[in-house]
Amino acid sequence: MEIDDSLQAHVEETRQFNAAYAQAMAAQPLGFATAEDALRTRAALDAVVPPLPPDALQPEIVEVGAAGAQVTLRVFRPERIDGVCVQFHMGAWIIGSARAGDARSAAIAQQCNVAVVSVEYRLVPESLPPAQLEDALAAIDWVRRDADLADKPVVLIGESAGATLAVLSLVALRERGELGDDIVGTVLSYGLYDVSGGPSQRLDVAARAVFDDAQSLVYPGLGLDDRRAAHISPLYADLAALPPALLSVGTADALLDDTLFMYERWTAAGNDAQLEVYPESFHGFDTFPTEMAAEAHRRIDRFIVARVAGAGVPAQVRSSR
Numbered sequence: 001m002e003i004d005d006s007l008q009a010h011v012e013e014t015r016q017f018n019a020a021y022a023q024a025m026a027a028q029p030l031g032f033a034t035a036e037d038a039l040r041t042r043a044a045l046d047a048v049v050p051p052l053p054p055d056a057l058q059p060e061i062v063e064v065g066a067a068g069a070q071v072t073l074r075v076f077r078p079e080r081i082d083g084v085c086v087q088f089h090m091g092a093w094i095i096g097s098a099r100a101g102d103a104r105s106a107a108i109a110q111q112c113n114v115a116v117v118s119v120e121y122r123l124v125p126e127s128l129p130p131a132q133l134e135d136a137l138a139a140i141d142w143v144r145r146d147a148d149l150a151d152k153p154v155v156l157i158g159e160s161a162g163a164t165l166a167v168l169s170l171v172a173l174r175e176r177g178e179l180g181d182d183i184v185g186t187v188l189s190y191g192l193y194d195v196s197g198g199p200s201q202r203l204d205v206a207a208r209a210v211f212d213d214a215q216s217l218v219y220p221g222l223g224l225d226d227r228r229a230a231h232i233s234p235l236y237a238d239l240a241a242l243p244p245a246l247l248s249v250g251t252a253d254a255l256l257d258d259t260l261f262m263y264e265r266w267t268a269a270g271n272d273a274q275l276e277v278y279p280e281s282f283h284g285f286d287t288f289p290t291e292m293a294a295e296a297h298r299r300i301d302r303f304i305v306a307r308v309a310g311a312g313v314p315a316q317v318r319s320s321r
Helices: 005-027 036-047 100-110 132-143 159-174 199-203 207-216 256-268 291-309
Strands: 061-063 071-076 083-088 114-120 154-159 183-189 247-249 273-278
Touching: 005 291, 036 061, 036 100, 036 207, 061 132, 061 154, 071 100, 071 132, 083 100, 083 132, 083 159, 083 291, 100 114, 100 154, 100 291, 114 132, 132 154, 132 159, 154 159, 183 291, 199 207, 199 256, 247 256, 256 273, 273 291
Parallel strands: 083 114, 083 154, 154 183, 183 247, 247 273
Antiparallel strands: 061 071, 071 114
């Protein structure tokens, strides 16, 4: 594992932010011990999502999927559309929302000249798996049929459990013979790829307790061996013939090993991959206003532009800072 030396310039700010964040979270404990706790946590987080400023690119709201199982898409269309990013948000498939990522979605759309399709997939406990995968595949199918977006190169983006969903979607499409040359890459940030718990998960006692509670809601009644099934934990899946990936994670993330192991398995399967490791950064670090987060966004944006352009060398994107 190599860490870019230039990132050391942002470590002190990261340390200070981490300390302040830990203090704030201790004052407002949230969790998933029961379904009721999970719903309260979701409501508390949803209540503090700020609206997009009026001068930002605004989303078009689209409903897709079968009757009774529709999924909401938040579609950001910049003036120039060179490709499409289908985005799956973080939150253990229990909390979070596509709406919470509107600011980042709008920024990707405008800085990378891509339409961003952010997927408001169904959540647990109301909808157990495979509802989330069904919604992800419905969103990809809609992109392929939309008049403006069909035949554009596609990059899948996922954060945390959204990264899990991105990999599961790629594997499912390949198994169906529907992966296609239009899907040119995937951005996988601090994903959960081994639901049974890898080494870094097990070593982080506090995080492990939260993960265990969350997975008991998502996969009730499943033991550790059952959770290693490929359709649940994509680290155990056949990863052959998948598109190039950018995998990102922080060294203070309990899911560090998930990303390190997935990078090795991705490349061992014959796929191209790039690994970015951010020093002293915790889970979801790039959702906060730090220089480390800004640098992670710049590297993600460069990857998206390069994959959409089909170039071997990352193209220049406009800086958000």
